[in-house]
Amino acid sequence: MLSAGGIELLPPSPVFLAFVAAGLALNIVPGADMTFVIASAARGGRRDGVTAALGIGAGTLVHVLAAVVGLSAILAASQTAFTIIKWIGAAYLAWVAISLLRAGRAIETEAGPRRSGLQLLKAAALVNILNPKVALFFLAFLPQFVDPNARVPALQILCLGIWFDFVGTIVNVLVAIVAAGMAQRLRHVSWLGRAARYVAATAMGALALRLAFTERR
Numbered sequence: 001m002l003s004a005g006g007i008e009l010l011p012p013s014p015v016f017l018a019f020v021a022a023g024l025a026l027n028i029v030p031g032a033d034m035t036f037v038i039a040s041a042a043r044g045g046r047r048d049g050v051t052a053a054l055g056i057g058a059g060t061l062v063h064v065l066a067a068v069v070g071l072s073a074i075l076a077a078s079q080t081a082f083t084i085i086k087w088i089g090a091a092y093l094a095w096v097a098i099s100l101l102r103a104g105r106a107i108e109t110e111a112g113p114r115r116s117g118l119q120l121l122k123a124a125a126l127v128n129i130l131n132p133k134v135a136l137f138f139l140a141f142l143p144q145f146v147d148p149n150a151r152v153p154a155l156q157i158l159c160l161g162i163w164f165d166f167v168g169t170i171v172n173v174l175v176a177i178v179a180a181g182m183a184q185r186l187r188h189v190s191w192l193g194r195a196a197r198y199v200a201a202t203a204m205g206a207l208a209l210r211l212a213f214t215e216r217r
Contacts, residue, residue, distance in 0.1 A: 009159045011147040019145040027168040035203045036127045037172045041179035049176025051117050055124025057169035062129050064161030067138040068154050089130035093208035097201040
């Protein structure tokens with residue numbers, strides 16, 4: 001068990017290993033975050049894909065910190081707060097889908113304006129931050145692995161959340177590298193580029209609808 005100054009930072013080893021396994025399984029399941037990373041890598045190459053992955057990681061860290069200080073409890077307790085954030089998130093995902101479709105020839109010919117690294121980082125972070133389900137996930141998931149006898153449970157929640165975010169970021173970076181490599185090899189096949197863009201836009205649109213009609217549980 002990792003500790004500092006007599007304060008346990010992680011739960012006992014068997015519990016932590018169970019958390020590692022569960023966290024890895026959850027991180028490799030495709031969702032809005034991974035879809036955005038893949039679309040960014042396919043459009044702008046490895047740099048954009050990795051930047052998007054880092055942006056998703058930054059957004060996840062916001063949720064982790066919110067869970068630590070208890071802000072996520074507001075979403076769990078307030079239907080109004082959950083609904084507002086839910087619709088903002090759904091609208092943003094829908095906007096991302098529309099942006100992919102409107103890009104058209106600009107994406108294929110790379111003639112359109114390319115977002116800066118900072119712009120892409122912010123966009124990726126918003127995809128994650130504006131999903132209230134992520135906040136509720138951390139609020140429900142992390143405490144299950146916290147040692148009930150820990151002197152400072154919040155520190156264990158923080159450490160577990162940072163570990164989960166770190167692994168998730170690594171997974172998304174690897175996905176970005178693979179997606180960028182595949183897009184580069186197939187870039188000369190024009191119809192495939194259009195198909196990939198439509199698939200990504202459709203996936204984003206579907207995720208927006210799913211988020212819009214999801215219920216607080």
